[in-house]
Amino acid sequence: MSELKSVEERLLDRTLYLIGKHGSVNVPVRTIVKEADVNIGAINYYFGTKENMLRQVKKFYIENLISTVVPLDDESLEDEEKLKRYASLSMEYSMRFPGVIALLKDAFETKEQDEMSQKIVEETMLMEEKLNRVMKRYLKDVEDEYSIRKTIFLSSIIYPTLEFNELNGTAFLIDEKKRMDYIDKVVKLIRQGV
Template identity: 30%
Template sequence: MKNNLKNASNAKERILNSTLYIIGKEGFQNVTTRKIAAAADVNIASINYHFGSKDNVINEALKCFTGMFRNSFKILDNNELTPVERLRNFLKSYSDVSTEYPDVFKNFVNKLIYNEEIQPEYMKFLQQEGISSLMNILKELTDVKDDYHLHMMGLQIISTLIFPILLGNKIENIAGLDYKNKNVRYDYIELLIESIQGK
């Protein structure tokens, strides 16, 4: 994530952006009110005024992060678009969010791997809405109708989007791809869509 934290229009937004930045760079356990204040160019009293405590700031920042992914999944339910357009727009949006906040995303996945307490809101959303929206679009695009195989396909799609983020800059050394480049990322997505459609 670029450190453009001080460009945010108001103190509250800067505090949230700064918190996400620190979570990504140093991990949840290393977030302090003092670090947030320095990164957001505010005083500690401002953080307490807007959020009350460091834990509240972290929770609110993670809700914002979760909200970005929720918005990506909502694209799948936009019936004004064709199924392939919905899938394409979802994949682009999901990859854009994870690329904008790669370190937060990596930290999030790391907590999942080590079974630490994770944002229950995001996990609940994935289980109750997100995955089913993805499965519904896959039903429309393929001949696959059974939940077992649709779940597998959904997992493959999400994994395909996550892996380049986890590799970070190493992906350029391994595959010669600059995944941060939007054009490269969108070519990658087109290839994924073609494979889903069996082309």
């Protein structure tokens, strides 16, 4: 995942975070600059317009999304380990950037009008193909239940990261070891069946 090295990247990071908090890409500029702790002129300086900044946010999202699927392509790993590492990276990314779901939804809605949204959709579909390939090998002979097991797997990754906290019992996910223990159980569960 990209690390923040500049004011520009902090603006992208905080915008993606706020998209998640607001559940929409329509986050006011003043809210963004307040969250990023920068002057309002920083958006014009680094991006020219809010629309250009949103294009860069989408690019930032794609770069980080691609990094989550790297384990799925790692042929040195067994399929079970690929799924675990993919799940961990996806959860980490979703906790850091809760805006991924809102941005993905927006991309599917605007893919015809926006080149970066189309790119997000394309990368998401490639990720889906890679995940399907690995999961089908891992689950073997469960074609009739494949979509159910995949839904359980994805729900187990996505749902707890939407609002992770003590109140709903998901704060443990911040701890990498506890998160990996959780993922290990989920991956084994989908193989055993329901």
